[in-house]
Amino acid sequence: MQQQRQGRLSPRFRLLICLSLTLLAPWVIAAPQTQASASNYDYSDAHVHVVDFFQEGDPLPELIRAMDKGNIDHAMISGIPLMKKWHENEPKRPRYYAGDDAGMYWYSATDSYVAEAYRKLPKDQQARLHPFLCGFNPTDKNADKHLRQMLETYPDVWQGIGEVLTRHDDLTALTQDDTPRANNEAMYRVYRVAAEFGLPVLLHSNITSKRERNPLYISEINDALAAHSDVNFIWAHAGTSTTLHRYQDKLDFLLAELKKLLANHKNLYVDLSWTVLEPYLLNKDDKAVAGWVALVEQYPTRFMIGSDALGSYDKMGKALKEYTPFLDALSKETARKIARDNFLALLPPKPISDKLVKSQQDKD
Template sequence: MPTLRQGQFAAHIYTLVALLLTLASPSNFADTAKSATTKYSYSDAHLHIVDFFQEGDPLPDLIRAMDKGGIDHAMISGIPLMKKWHENEPKRPRYYAGDDAGMYWYSATDSYVAEAYRKLPKEQRERLHPFLCGFNPTDKNADKHLRQMLETYPNVWQGIGEVLTRHDDLTALTQDDTPRANNEAMYRVYRVAAEFELPVLLHSNITSKRERNPLYVSEIKDALAAHPDVNFIWAHAGTSATLHRYQDKLDFLLTELEKLLADHDNLYIDLSWTVLEPYLLDKSQDAAAGWVKLVEQYPTRFMIGSDALGSYDKIAASLKEYTPFLSALSKETAQKLARDNFLALLPPKPISDKLANADQDKD
């Protein structure tokens, strides 16, 4: 049997002692204790109550899932697109990418949300924050739909979105023009948002599947600059699962966010789903230092969400996956990210008050 020489044995002992001292340092104990004991209250800032077939579990199920997961509040919206079950397809697809059949814009999704919301008891409604999304973002009639829904359900709506503009394969399947964050139809939508103080949750990919540069960042820049009175929530920080399948990590993303946040006070970042990995957490599941620094620099400008699609059984687990990142932040910043920042963007007054004032002005 091989044996260690005296010098090798001493070296091994020294290494072991150093390792034990490192693990036993107060800072490591503090970090471990913080991660293990801190319980966060959450707002789910990105949640759809239906899927791409306009089907979803009832809202009482969502309330139960929120209670179970320590989620105080949730944004809720429909999905502005419906997946077509094509005549030539023998099996109904389960997801929008299940086959090559197209997608079409579906405005009734907003009515589904409003009616489901209004059936809840008042104390449950106070925890949910419905957003409008059932319009075609390439249609200059979109603002008319928004106004009609605001007037029909004046005590329901608290935001606009998720608006689906550039979205890789989803856009390719959609039966219409390619939507952009900076087209005239969307500018009309932003004017409604400004009038009623509604935040806009906007999906706008920062690049395409194959371009390793911020190809489309100018589109969101234009929208931010043209509408400084609108608070924009950039869904997934401009990323998507498809982008990551083709490109893995977007090396330019953090730098572009730093520039945009510095230049535009009306930009907020939704860190849901595709941002957690490979950005906020590294391969060892530790918080990425560059992202920790950015969030601490702009502690009121970030939020998290589950991006659930009509099913709520995993929303608590989705939000708790952020624990290693939250634990790397200061206590105050962590709670803002987990819960408070989303709530701070909601309109200060009900839409009905705005509509009443508008009617008085006409008189």
């Protein structure tokens, strides 16, 4: 019956059908191609905090489960060097450091928490996590002593230093101490420990203040890079923060300043987590920004990504997958390095315990 009806179609009607199918064909074909073009990447998460600003966080086995779910092979882990005070005059416990005007204080026990939690994991899970030291006051010239104590107490745990919080707008404004800088003497002592043990330093150092539309603090990180060329620095969020964006929307000078820093300092690496994806790497239509694509391709080993998780891991995989449009705009080799390999390449090649023995022998 159906064949008889088709047989009665006029030649003109058949032509219209053919033309319609011809016009629709590219759309029908393009849909599965677009879906198939989305790349699946393996990741190293270069920025994970296993506790929040109240030194609370989900257990590390939950982190491993989140990593398995999100194609995350490796992750940097650290505590948080600050504790939010619940002030006597506040009727409700704050939920975040900006919840009220109470101060923040430096909290060294965060490193012990990370080390003890890490050591409880099976060896195969430990191999996927890379703990960084952060529990020190970056304005205290005793900070290097804390690092050495932690390295001696947990010699086979630590693989880096950070996230060190200097120049972090409202956060460091709440600290009950001087404003920390990347180029003060206390931090220079920290960098000397980093050089001695081959530890990379993940450093938060805002490029400017909330109001200044210029790279007000660029000299601080520039000085640190120049004075310690034997240390690999990872610049957290490329010097940006949500507070800066809240006041200034977008730092128009950021890309130009970053180009100069990368050209002048071979020891500078850039963490593209948190506030860098938007509005810098991707525009409002989720299209990769050409200037950033060109810069990353020019320095393919100098960038990495991270989730900046804060004591909770359920959104890690989603956070890293949001980089897909940018990674897809890069060459396949560069995309693989940014997504996974560059962070791992910065980790110390030998156990810290070997260098501790040598350090003690040199002192003797």
